Amino acid sequence: MSNPDITTPVRRPRRLRTSQVMRDFVAETHLDPAQFVLPAFIAEGIDAPREISAMPGVYQHTETSLLKAAEEAVAAGVGSIDLFGVPTPEHKDASGSQAWAADGILNKGVAALRREFGDDLIVMADTCLDEFTDHGHCGVLTTDNWGHTVVDNDATLPLYATMAVSQARAGAHVVSPSGMMDGQIRVIxxxxxxxxxxxxxxLAYSAKYAGAFYGPFREAVGSTLQGDRKTYQQDPRNARESIMEVQLDIEEGADMVMVKPAMPYLDVLRQVADMSTVPVAAYQVSGEYAMITAAAQNGWISREPAILDSLTGIRRAGADIILTYWATEAAQLLA
Structure with missing residues (x-):
């Protein structure tokens, strides 16, 4: 018997890439629409859905168009919708009091979704004051000992508790505190x-970074932010801090934890997934959506494969749950 050619590969990984069926057969990572969350915006004072210019294809909704969008999501197999409220400027104040009003725009939207879909769609509500405060911060403001205007962490906590209870009364299955106040999970x-x-x-926004990818979202919610959120959201240079934040939230009673944004923090997402004892979510934020959309519109990348590549990367990094503005479309693509 002749000796085998020493140039012939002993292992041929390409054998498992020979067809789509074979690639699916051995795939390590799978996207499941049931684990997608569709972030959505319901706005006060509009009579038709209004497209967000920085997020083509994403809208501020009326109640009617919100229910239609939710119906499309359910039909595609999407598991949840995360609702944000956009009040008119005259309904904003220093404490964000419309956030817990039973007839406030967010709670009205939550109630409409729960009436329409019951338990067929997980109705999630954003539990934060920034959309409702006239200064755009996630809590009430105070002056510190040096005369600086800062968010008063402890004075904000009871407002979060009141907001969460009002959302539960409206029908939310899940409340999602996103303000990064210390102690918010236990109080809620x-x-x-x-x-x-x-x-x-x-669902706790446990590791939420004060990064550069939120710009389009601020248009979406009509943000009136003055300054920045670097004193209460995380420094993008830190990773170990996220583990501490996640541990604290789990100890305080979080049922799920989140890393936000997703793409720039996949390393953090992996670390959180490796240590968390509860499901881990990641939020593909507005800036990520806008970048892919703009590049595709310019013909620089192929849109649909880029959407699925980005979501697969988030899933592969450890996310059990993905919040994405492409939830419905991605679910349809997967089908």
Missing amino acids: RDALDAEGFEDVAI
């Missing part, structure tokens, strides 16, 4: 339990 959990909402879950 205690308030929900005290009001008989033990089954309402908390």
Whole structure:
């Protein structure tokens, strides 16, 4: 018997790439629309959906168009919708009081979704004051000992608790505190339990970075932000800090935790997924959406493969749940 040619590969990884069926057969990572969350905006004072210029294809909704968008998401197999409220400027104030008003735009939207879909769609509500405050910050403001205007962490906590309870009363299955106030999860959990909402879950924005990818979102919610959020959101240079934040939120009662944004922090997402004892979410934020959309519109990348590549990367990095403005479209592509 002749000796085998020493130039012939012993292992041929390409054998498992020979067809789409074979590639699917051995794929390590799978996208499941049931684990997608569609972020959506319901706006006060509009009579037709209004496209967000920095996010082509994403809209501020009326109640009617919101229900239609949710119906499309459910039909595509999307598991959840995360609702943000956009009040008119005259309904904003220093404390964001419309955030917990029963007839406020966010709670009205939550109630409409729950009435329409019951338990067929997980209705999630953003639990933060920034859309409702006239200064655009995630909490009430105070002056520190040196005369600086800062967010008052501890004075904000009872407002978050009130907001979360109002969202539970409106029908939210999940409240999602995104303000990065220290101690927010414990205060919200205690308030929900005290009001008989033990089954309402908390998705904690545990590792939320004060990065550069939120610009289009601020248009989407009509943000009036003055200054920045670097004193309460995380420094993009830090990773170990995220592990501490996640541990604290789990100890305080978070049912799920989140890393936000997704793409620039996939390393953090992987570390969180490796240590978390609860499901881990990642938010593909507005800037990520806008970049891919703009590049595709310019013909620089292929749009649909780029969408699925980006979501697969987030899933591969460890996300059990993905918040993405492409939730419905990606689910349809996967089908």
